[in-house]
Amino acid sequence: MALQQQIRTRNTEQLMSIGIFGLLVLLYAPVLIYWFNGWLYKTISTEHEYFSHGIIGLPFAAYLIWENRKKWQRLPNKTHPLGAVLLAIGAIFYLTNVTEWVNLSLPTILVGLCLWLKGFPGLKLLGFPLLLIFLATPTAIPYLVAPYTFPLQSFIAGTAGFILNQSGMNAVVDGINIYVNGRIVEVAPYCAGLKMLFTTIYVCLMLLYWTDNLSSRRVTLWFLSTAVVISVIANIIRNTILSFFHGTGQEAAFKWLHDSWGGDLYSALMLLSLIPILNWMSDYFSAPLETELESENQLLPPEITD
Structure with missing residues (x-):
């Protein structure tokens, strides 16, 4: 009887899991298709295009959830009342039919x-993939941040103008505008590198998790800080090249780097350069720890055997 009851319980849980998964697919397949189509073909809004890192982040999150399925099944069923509250809020978000709220309803x-x-143990188990889903969910954050990027825009314009002048070109900087040979290039809010910065931080989190370095506070802080600096420098170089192309009349090259796949290639190469940096930091910060452990082991008294 106990075995039959266990089998019935397991079958009921499996049916419930299949039902929940099917309902999620029914509700969010059109949303996800819209996201991916917009990211791939740049048909989504400018603000939502900032979350195109979801192209790699969402499949990775799904893979992590699938990998943890056995651990999930072994967790005891434990309902937390906050779960019902969030489910209700998520349902309300979805039913509003407002794009921002429908998007946020998924992670909610x-x-x-x-x-x-599964309660908080289940949330802890799937915490990182859920974080990846949340950070890839298109919201209005870029629109809200854009008005405060003027200092960064001015810094990028000034630095790019300085580099061009040092290269022998006639560049004049006026606020966020760069005049090269009489032709103007504006470092607009959406050219300030926010998209690259968002993508860089997102990919860094994925790399830290994949290499088991996310638990190391020193590696995480140093790597993220270094990546942010590299992202800003890379964006300055990109704006300098764009100003050069536009100022010298190379419009095809300008459009390739600014609007076409050239910008994606540039970002991808910058992100790939972070991998050896992470490997070096991981080795550098783990070496003192290994030395400390070896010293502690040497101080321990020898084991006494019969």
Whole structure:
């Protein structure tokens, strides 16, 4: 009887899991298709294009959830009331039919499901993939941040103008505008490198998790700080090249780097350069720890055997 009851319980849990998954697919497949189509073909709004790192982040999050499925099944069923609250909020967001709220309903409902089915242990188990989903969910954050990027725009314009002048070109900087040979290039809010910065931080988190360095506070802080600096420098170089192309009348090259796949290639090469930096930092910060452990082991008394 106990075995039959266990089998019935397991079958019920499997059916419920299949039902929940099917409902999520039914609700969010059109949303995800819209996101991916917009990111790939640049048909989504400018603000939502800032979250195009979801092209790699969302599949990676799904892979991590699938990898943790056995650990999830072994967790005891433990309902937390906050899960019901979040599920209700997520449902309200979805039913508003407002793009921003519908988008946010996905991570809200997923967190609510974790708490409702497995409590905080379930949320802890799937915390990182849920974070990746949240950070890849298109919101109005870039639109809200854009008005405050003027100092960064001015810094980029001034530095790019300085580099061009040192290269022998006639560049004049006026605020966020660069005049090269009488032709103007504006470092607009969306040219201030926010998209590259968002993508850089996102990819860095993925690399830190993949290499098991996310638990190391020193590696995480140093790597993220270094990546932010590299992202800003890379964006300055990109704006300098764009100003050069536009100022010298190379419009095809300007459009390739600014609007076409040239910008994606540039960002990809910058992100690839972060991998050896992370490997070096991981080795550098782990070496003192290994030396400290070896010293502690040498101070321990020898084991006494019979």
